[in-house]
Each structure stands twice: as structure tokens, then as C-alpha cells.
Amino acid sequence: MAFDKKFNPDELKQFLKSKYGPGVQVEIFPKADQDPTDEGEEQAERRSRALRFDYKPSQIKECLDRYVIEQSDAKKVLATAICDHYHHIQGCQGEEDCRDYKKQNIILVGPTGVGKTYLIQNIARLIGVPFVKADATKYSETGYVGGDVEDLIRELVHQADGDIQLGECGIVYLDEIDKIATHTSGMGRDVSGHGVQRGLLKLMEETEVPLRSPTDIASQMQAFMDFQSKGEVEKKTISTKHILFIVSGAFTGLSDLIKKRLGSKQIGFTGTGSSAEQEHYLYERVKSVDFIDYGFEAEFIGRLPVVMHCNPLSVQDLFKILKYSEGSLLKQYKKDFLAYDIDVYFTDEGMQGIAREAETEETGARGLMTVCERIFREYKYQLPDHDVKEFIVGQEMTENPLEKLKSLLEDPTQYQSKVVEFQLGKIEQELSDRYGIEIAFTAEASQCIAKKAKEVDADLLSYSADLLKKFEHGLNLLRKNSKKKKFLIDEDFVLDPADTVERWIRETYQ
Numbered sequence: 120m121a122f123d124k125k126f127n128p129d130e131l132k133q134f135l136k137s138k139y140g141p142g143v144q145v146e147i148f149p150k151a152d153q154d155p156t157d158e159g160e161e162q163a164e165r166r167s168r169a170l171r172f173d174y175k176p177s178q179i180k181e182c183l184d185r186y187v188i189e190q191s192d193a194k195k196v197l198a199t200a201i202c203d204h205y206h207h208i209q210g211c212q213g214e215e216d217c218r219d220y221k222k223q224n225i226i227l228v229g230p231t232g233v234g235k236t237y238l239i240q241n242i243a244r245l246i247g248v249p250f251v252k253a254d255a256t257k258y259s260e261t262g263y264v265g266g267d268v269e270d271l272i273r274e275l276v277h278q279a280d281g282d283i284q285l286g287e288c289g290i291v292y293l294d295e296i297d298k299i300a301t302h303t304s305g306m307g308r309d310v311s312g313h314g315v316q317r318g319l320l321k322l323m324e325e326t327e328v329p330l331r332s333p334t335d336i337a338s339q340m341q342a343f344m345d346f347q348s349k350g351e352v353e354k355k356t357i358s359t360k361h362i363l364f365i366v367s368g369a370f371t372g373l374s375d376l377i378k379k380r381l382g383s384k385q386i387g388f389t390g391t392g393s394s395a396e397q398e399h400y401l402y403e404r405v406k407s408v409d410f411i412d413y414g415f416e417a418e419f420i421g422r423l424p425v426v427m428h429c430n431p432l433s434v435q436d437l438f439k440i441l442k443y444s445e446g447s448l449l450k451q452y453k454k455d456f457l458a459y460d461i462d463v464y465f466t467d468e469g470m471q472g473i474a475r476e477a478e479t480e481e482t483g484a485r486g487l488m489t490v491c492e493r494i495f496r497e498y499k500y501q502l503p504d505h506d507v508k509e510f511i512v513g514q515e516m517t518e519n520p521l522e523k524l525k526s527l528l529e530d531p532t533q534y535q536s537k538v539v540e541f542q543l544g545k546i547e548q549e550l551s552d553r554y555g556i557e558i559a560f561t562a563e564a565s566q567c568i569a570k571k572a573k574e575v576d577a578d579l580l581s582y583s584a585d586l587l588k589k590f591e592h593g594l595n596l597l598r599k600n601s602k603k604k605k606f607l608i609d610e611d612f613v614l615d616p617a618d619t620v621e622r623w624i625r626e627t628y629q
């Protein structure tokens with residue numbers, strides 16, 4: 120059977136899937152006869168964008184701060200290691216003298232749900248390099264069909280749309296690495312974990328991985344077709360030299376090992392701090408030997424020179440995640456309700472209530488989701504069938520959600536006027552943070568703004584923000600000139616802001 124050059128890879132994928140079932144891994148890599156010089160411009164641009172790395176560690180941390188709350192030490196260590204790594208890769212472009220460079224693979228330790236994976240996901244998104252995440256446990260299962268740890272490397276090239284060079288600069292993130300520690304038990308050494316560690320060893324340093332998996336049917340078919348069309352099979356490999364490995368895990372019990380090692384030498388540590396402080400103290404002092412005692416090969420841990428840890432999250436941290444993180448879960452809830460035209464507003468007290476409950480779950484920030492699901496489950500089910508257009512989540516709602524739901528269904532408009540108050544309260548806060556002046560809206564002004572916003576079909580928040588923004592300069596002048604720190608936004612201001620601000624300024628000079 121001969122294949123002509125117009126062969127369509129999608130057809131082959133379809134055929135193999137229908138023949139072997141959806142469980143079969145089907146990946147078609149670029150044709151071997153495709154010369155790197157005739158690659159698409161788009162692909163070249165993507166690679167050069169990813170490799171045009173010009174961040175400083177503080178800039179990376181700043182970006183991470185927008186999403187990841189706390190974990191300041193981890194963010195600093197990670198940002199610095201990432202900058203070193205990618206600056207090095209840049210320096211190596213076309214040069215041969217970077218043979219002695221030691222890769223700064225990272226090991227990330229911390230309890231569940233405190234932002235380990237989240238940190239790495241955000242950093243990969245920021246840099247724009249191919250990123251592959253997998254659980255190490257996947258590779259410890261005996262009888263795992265379809266591939267081995269080398270598949271991770273091939274997946275990077277897949278993520279890079281077949282661009283081998285770009286794939287070779289990617290990040291491999293292996294979660295649950297603590298699960299491949301080899302614990303000595305009555306049954307002897309846990310061989311599967313040992314095998315995976317050995318498999319990862321060579322990848323973490325430098326090796327060549329064949330682009331086509333010997334166990335993947337589609338890849339082999341592709342090789343066969345190349346042979347048919349070109350008369351030879353071109354051997355393509357992926358070098359792991361510049362691939363950054365980040366492994367992470369909860370490492371339950373590791374702190375006990377550190378404590379035991381430190382023994383009486385725990386200078387400066389009284390042992391009376393909170394459990395979070397104690398853990399922090401111990402993890403600051405973690406050494407390779409602790410990981411070896413935990414069940415890792417010395418060669419394995421030696422290839423992960425950067426150790427960082429994430430701390431447990433307090434109630435206040437959980438509150439901040441809800442309130443300030445750009446990836447806050449509450450955004451998702453707002454969207455969910457908005458799908459039924461229901462506006463939901465969260466007060467600080469409400470968010471504190473959720474955070475307090477979440478902490479008792481002991482699953483870090485994941486507890487926030489558990490608690491929100493519990494509180495809002497019935498709301499999500501029942502509200503779409505009723506005439507509720509808005510509601511505010513306060514402390515009471517987080518403590519007695521079902522009772523509050525009942526009262527809401529009995530009086531669906533009970534939050535209508537409170538929503539206006541609540542939103543304007545937020546604006547007052549924002550302005551006082553921004554200009555250092557206290558602003559309060561009179562009741563008439565609030566009503567007037569609500570009416571005007573409705574007329575132009577705008578929401579209250581954006582309407583008032585626009586209104587005040589136009590007079591930002593005037594308000595700033597007022598703050599500077601006036602001894603008065605509190606301003607009352609009245610109906611006059613809403614109806615004729617320019618005139619009112621001018622009058623206020625004139626008054627300050629009198």
C-alpha cells in the first residue's frame with residue numbers, strides 16, 4: 120500500500136480511534152520530511168515570543184501576586200529560579216559554551232490546597248512556554264498502558280504544536296511526587312516508586328527522547344508513511360537539556376524527620392509557636408538528607424537543587440483569596456448566578472464567614488469551594504425558578520443559608536434597596552483608598568444615581584465610577600487644598616457634577 124503526500128493526518132487519527140477505541144493515544148507529529156526552515160511564520164513567532172524572556176524576578180513575583188495570595192518566599196524563590204533558567208536558555212541560543220550549566224530543577228513542598236499547582240500554572244501562562252502537568256502516581260502503577268515518563272517530554276512538543284525547539288524549553292510539572300518515595304515496609308522495598316525515580320533521573324538531567332513513541336501506534340504508522348514517501352525514516356529526538364522540572368507534593372511526615380534530625384540543635388526555636396509557624400521553621404531548614412530519609416534516591420533529590428515550600432493558609436489568607444485574588448472563586452459564583460440574571464454581592468462579613476468555615480475543612484483553599492457549594496447548593500437550584508433578581512451574602516447567610524433562602528423566597532425584593540447602598544458603600548471605600556478623602560452619598564444622591572444608571576442601562580458601580588472619574592482631578596485638588604476630609608456627595612453633584620466640584624473648590628479658598 121502506497122501513501123501519497125496529500126495524506127490527511129486527521130483521517131488517520133479518526134481511523135485509529137474508531138479501530139482501537141477512544142482509549143488509544145493518537146498523536147501525529149509533524150511530518151519527518153518537513154524541514155525546520157519551512158515551518159510556518161506563526162510557529163516561529165510563537166517560539167521567539169516565548170524565548171524573548173526579559174523579566175526580572177520582582178516582575179514575575181508582581182504578576183504572581185495578582186493571583187496567588189501569600190506564599191511570598193515561594194514566589195521569590197520560584198521567580199528567581201525561572202529567571203535564571205530562561206536567561207540561561209537565551210544565552211545558549213546558537214552557542215556551545217553552556218555545557219557546564221547546572222539546571223535549577225525545583226522541588227515544592229507544602230500541604231494540600233495552598234497554591235503549589237496554582238503557582239506553577241500561573242508562571243507557565245505568564246512566560247508562554249509549553250507546560251505539562253502530570254501526577255507521578257500515574258507512573259507508579261504497574262501495568263500502566265500507553266507510555267512511560269518519556270511521554271511527558273513528547274507531550275511538551277505536542278503542546279508546542281509540534282515545534283521541537285520550543286518543546287525543548289518547556290516546563291514539566293510532576294505533582295504527588297511524594298507518592299513515589301520508596302518506603303521500606305515488611306514487604307521489602309517499594310519497587311515501582313524506585314523505578315519511576317530512576318526513569319526520571321536521566322530525563323531531569325540531559326537525555327534524548329525519541330519524538331515517536333515506540334508504543335504509540337499512530338507514531339509508528341507515521342514513521343512507516345515517511346518511509347514510504349521518503350524511502351528512509353528520519354530519526355528525531357527531543358533533548359531534555361533545557362526542560363525545567365518542577366516536582367511537588369504534600370510530603371506528610373517530612374517535618375517530623377527534619378525535627379528529629381535537628382533534635383536538640385533547634386537553636387532559636389522554642390517550639391511554642393502555632394503549628395503553621397513550627398512547620399515554617401522546620402521547612403526553612405530542610406536538607407537533602409531529609410528527603411533521602413523520606414524515601415528518595417540521593418541521585419534523584421540531588422537533581423532538584425531548588426527547594427521551596429508553601430505555608431498553610433490562615434482564615435485571613437483565605438479571606439484575602441476570596442476578596443483579592445484575580446482567580447477568586449467568587450467570580451465563578453457570580454457568573455453562575457448571572458446566567459439566571461441574578462446579581463450576587465459578597466460583603467466582607469460574608470467572605471469572612473466562608474473563610475472561617477473553609478479553614479475547618481483543613482484542605483487549604485480547596486475548602487472554600489467545599490463551603491461555597493454547601494452554602495449555595497440550594498440557592499442555585501431554587502432561585503432560577505423564582506423572581507429573585509439580586510441578593511447579598513452577609514455573615515448570616517453563611518451561617519444559616521437555608522433560613523435566609525426561605526426568607527428570600529418569601530420576599531424576593533428584600534435586597535433591592537440594600538444593593539444600591541452596598542454598591543455605593545464599595546465606591547466610597549474605593550475612593551477613600553484612592554484619594555485619602557472620605558466620600559459619602561446622601562440618600563437622595565443614591566436614589567438619583569440609581570435612577571440615572573437605569574436610564575442609560577448601566578450598572579450602578581460603573582455609572583458612579585464613571586461619574587466620579589471624570590472629576591478625579593477636581594477631587595484630588597480638593598483633597599490637597601481642603602482641610603476637610605469628608606465630602607458628602609449630594610443630589611446636586613449627581614445632577615451637575617462639574618458645577619458642584621467647582622463650587623466646592625471655590626469654597627476651600629474662602
Ligand SMILES: Nc1ncnc2c1ncn2[C@@H]1O[C@H](COP(=O)(O)OP(=O)(O)OP(=O)(O)O)[C@@H](O)[C@H]1O
Pocket residue numbers: 186187188189190229230231232233234235236237238294368369440444446483484485
Ligand atoms: N495562595 C493561594 N492564593 C490564591 N488561590 C489559591 C491559593 N492556594 C490555593 N488557591 C486556590 O485553590 C485551588 C487549589 O490549589 P492548588 O491546586 O494550587 O493546590 P496544591 O497546593 O497544588 O494542592 P495539592 O497538594 O492537593 O495538589 C487553586 O486552583 C486556587 O484557586
Ligand SMILES: [Mg+2]
Pocket residue numbers: 235236237294
Ligand atoms: Mg497540586
